Amino acid sequence: MPYVNIKVTDEGVTAEQKRKLIEGATRLLVDVLNKKPETTFVLIDEVSTDNWGIGYRSVKDIRQAES
Amino acid sequence: MPYVNIKVTDEGVTAEQKRKLIEGATRLLVDVLNKKPETTFVLIDEVSTDNWGIGYRSVKDIRQAES
Amino acid sequence: MPYVNIKVTDEGVTAEQKRKLIEGATRLLVDVLNKKPETTFVLIDEVSTDNWGIGYRSVKDIRQAES
Amino acid sequence: MPYVNIKVTDEGVTAEQKRKLIEGATRLLVDVLNKKPETTFVLIDEVSTDNWGIGYRSVKDIRQAES
Amino acid sequence: MPYVNIKVTDEGVTAEQKRKLIEGATRLLVDVLNKKPETTFVLIDEVSTDNWGIGYRSVKDIRQAES
Amino acid sequence: MPYVNIKVTDEGVTAEQKRKLIEGATRLLVDVLNKKPETTFVLIDEVSTDNWGIGYRSVKDIRQAES
Incomplete structure (x- = not known):
């Protein structure tokens, strides 16, 4: 029954990368805490880069200053 | 002062369904915990279906395999 | 696959009230969006009352001023 | 290491306002809790106005009734 | 700059398991999206088991019925 | 109607500091976006320090290594 929420900036995350994040995060909870993948x-x-501050x-603005 | 957050996949939730979710969730907090609807x-x-994993x-991918 | 998060102040929510919130919120998603209760x-x-501001x-502080 | 999440309705928040929110929230955590801005x-x-209920x-619907 | 939030029931997660979750989730974001671990x-x-419903x-209640 | 969530480690935040965070965050939303404080x-x-990773x-572990 774990719930994992991954927040990243919207800088071109591909469908394949999303699959890897989903699979990897699920595997982590299965391996470490023996959780059921089906739940x-x-x-x-x-998150848009102008909506994320650090x-x-x-x-x-950070990216523009770097470019 | 309750805060209710409902996350669902973005599979065509209509404006009318959103009203029912808002009304139903508010009524639940009013009925069960006697909370004030105005706060x-x-x-x-x-959430996009490629951003939700189970x-x-x-x-x-699950929907595509089912179709 | 819905995820519902209910945040309330920690002012004595009973086990029975929690059951009603869980059941009511699940029923709302089943009735309005035909979601599966098992997922x-x-x-x-x-949330502690000194950690919730309005x-x-x-x-x-609001409660103390009211009492 | 603070994490601040600000949720508002999507009613025309400008890039400049976002900068002020980011700067102001960071300054608040630096001033009050002496946190490091770089982390x-x-x-x-x-949030879309039909996805936010009160x-x-x-x-x-509230806005339409007011207009 | 990723933010990963892992919610699980409070059923005895050990300090060592927490370390593995932190390390594993960080490594996932580094490997898949080339993110910086230091941010x-x-x-x-x-989450208490009477605060998590499915x-x-x-x-x-599910655990008690199983035992 | 803004919702602001501030997550920090549980390293001795005082009641007075919480008041300042609540007041400061509210004032920020009032000043920048002209929001109503009452909503x-x-x-x-x-968050416990063994539940927060970076x-x-x-x-x-970071604190212990520093001490």
């Missing part, structure tokens, strides 16, 4: 939820949130700045 | 929040998140797979 | 999660968070004040 | 996350969620109704 | 948060919530019932 | 929720979660390690 293990993994939810991925992709160190006083948005990721969008 | 009861109900937030609905619609049993090692994304709901998108 | 419907309902999680209740009880109108600039904590619920704890 | 302080601020995430803003903009007092039995969606914000969308 | 990858993993938060574990242990299939209309609380996990506490 | 602005601020919830503070204090850079592959729990905060508890």
Whole structure:
């Protein structure tokens, strides 16, 4: 019955990468806590870079300053 | 002052269904815990089917296998 | 596959009330969106009254001012 | 290491307002709890007005009734 | 900058298991999305079994019926 | 109608600091987005240091290594 929520910035996460995140997170809960995969939820949130802040700045502004 | 968050896959939830979820969840908190509706929040998140995993797979892949 | 999270202040929610919240929230998702109860999660968070704020004040301070 | 999540309705929050929310929330955690800004996350969620309910109704319906 | 939240029932998760969940979840984000571990948060919530419902019932009641 | 959730480690946040977090977060939403304080929720979660991971390690282990 675990619930795993993964939040990342929406910087091009591919369908294949999402599959790997879902599979990997489920396997982690099965391996470490012996949980049942059929009742293990993994939810991925992709957050816009101007909606994610770190160190006083948005990721969008940080990326622009880096480019 | 309750806060209710309902996460479902984004598989065509209609405006009318959203109203029923909001009303039903509010009524539940009023009936069971005598909470005030005017300070009861109900937030609905619609999650893309490739961002929701169960049993090692994304709901998108599960639906495609079923179809 | 719905995930419902109910946050309320930790002001004496009984085991019986928790059952009603779990049952009611599950029934709501079954009735409105035809979801499967066996993969419907309902999680209740009880938040301490000095950790919940509204109108600039904590619920704890509001309750003390009311008493 | 704080994590701050701000949920508001998606009623036209500008990029500049998002910057102010990110900066203000980070400064709050630095000033009050002496946290390090470089490991302080601020995430803003903009929720559609028909996905946010208060007092039995969606914000969308409330706004329409007000207009 | 990923944020990973793992919610499980509070059924005796050991400190060592928590370490494995933190390490495993971080490694997953590093391996799949090339994220930086030093700004990858993993938060574990242990939820009381009478606060977690599935299939209309609380996990506490389900466990008691099983025992 | 904003909802603000602040997660920090449970390292001795005082009642007075909680008041400042609640007041400061509310004021931020009032000042930046002109929101109504009476329907602005601020919830503070204090997370145990062995339940919060960063850079592959729990905060508890990091603190012990630092001490």
